[in-house]
Amino acid sequence: MQHTVILKHLSEITGSPLRVFTLSPDGLWKESICYAKSAAPALSPPLAEWLREDISVPPLAAVDGTRYYAIIPLGSVRYLLGPVRLASALSVRRQFAVEGETQEDTVFLCDTAVFLQAVLLPWNLHTKKEMLPQELIASNCSDRSNIDV
Numbered sequence: 001m002q003h004t005v006i007l008k009h010l011s012e013i014t015g016s017p018l019r020v021f022t023l024s025p026d027g028l029w030k031e032s033i034c035y036a037k038s039a040a041p042a043l044s045p046p047l048a049e050w051l052r053e054d055i056s057v058p059p060l061a062a063v064d065g066t067r068y069y070a071i072i073p074l075g076s077v078r079y080l081l082g083p084v085r086l087a088s089a090l091s092v093r094r095q096f097a098v099e100g101e102t103q104e105d106t107v108f109l110c111d112t113a114v115f116l117q118a119v120l121l122p123w124n125l126h127t128k129k130e131m132l133p134q135e136l137i138a139s140n141c142s143d144r145s146n147i148d149v
Helices: 002-014 045-051 114-128 131-139 144-148
Strands: 019-025 029-035 058-064 067-074 077-086 095-096
Touching: 002 019, 002 029, 002 077, 002 114, 045 058, 045 067, 045 077, 045 095, 067 114, 077 114, 114 131
Parallel strands: 058 095
Antiparallel strands: 019 029, 019 077, 058 067, 067 077
């Protein structure tokens, strides 16, 4: 199975853009591909900065507490999935307030379990170890009740 097919599918099932960033020789993350049904919103400065952080497991973040993103770090490639609204909100530790960010009605509502599985599929394939949704939530959320999602 080709990566392209998987990435397009993850974008389709979440209703969210999936951007591919590659590490350039100068140490910067540059967007190389974007899978999306329609034009993806511009990447805000806080999200661009977050993308540059040292990451060991997929981090989740919320913009204005309603739109969620995930970074899937796979060596010299990082996937950014989002924005998406989740059917069951998560109390993620990483929160951003971004002025002029995409309006609520243009962001797809996705089942929370589907979003988490979309994040974990490429991660688990790459690491060849299974991370469970509960582990992803535990590493990103401050409220332990989110594990029930």
